[in-house]
Amino acid sequence: MRNKGWTHTPKKPRFGKAETGRSADDLIREARQKATSGYREQSLRIHGLICAKCAREFDQSDRHLLTVHHKDGNPNNNPPDGSNWENLCVYCHEDEHSRSVLGDYFNERR
Numbered sequence: 001m002r003n004k005g006w007t008h009t010p011k012k013p014r015f016g017k018a019e020t021g022r023s024a025d026d027l028i029r030e031a032r033q034k035a036t037s038g039y040r041e042q043s044l045r046i047h048g049l050i051c052a053k054c055a056r057e058f059d060q061s062d063r064h065l066l067t068v069h070h071k072d073g074n075p076n077n078n079p080p081d082g083s084n085w086e087n088l089c090v091y092c093h094e095d096e097h098s099r100s101v102l103g104d105y106f107n108e109r110r
Contacts, residue, residue, distance in 0.1 A: 039078045039085070043068045053092035067093045072084040 049058040069088045
């Protein structure tokens with residue numbers, strides 16, 4: 001075929017930094033933070049500023065000590081009704097996860 005006066009140069013694929021100047025890793029990290037902060041705030045609104053295990057109450061000054069625990073263990077299962085979440089203080093959340101580790105350890109020893 002004959003060229004009719006125009007040339008086509010294919011665009012080069014871009015890897016690394018996007019047009020914004022941020023790398024793909026930065027964009028992914030930012031998206032994950034938005035997603036996780038979204039369900040955390042939603043869980044705090046639904047379930048309140050109280051630990052579901054020890055019943056400690058929190059206010060705006062110490063709400064950072066309140067975390068969201070996924071009941072089924074899947075951090076990607078975030079139904080909008082909050083049915084897979086429970087708010088736990090950092091101490092109870094750590095205790096919840098260490099219990100399964102301890103249980104697994106004792107089951108392996110049998």
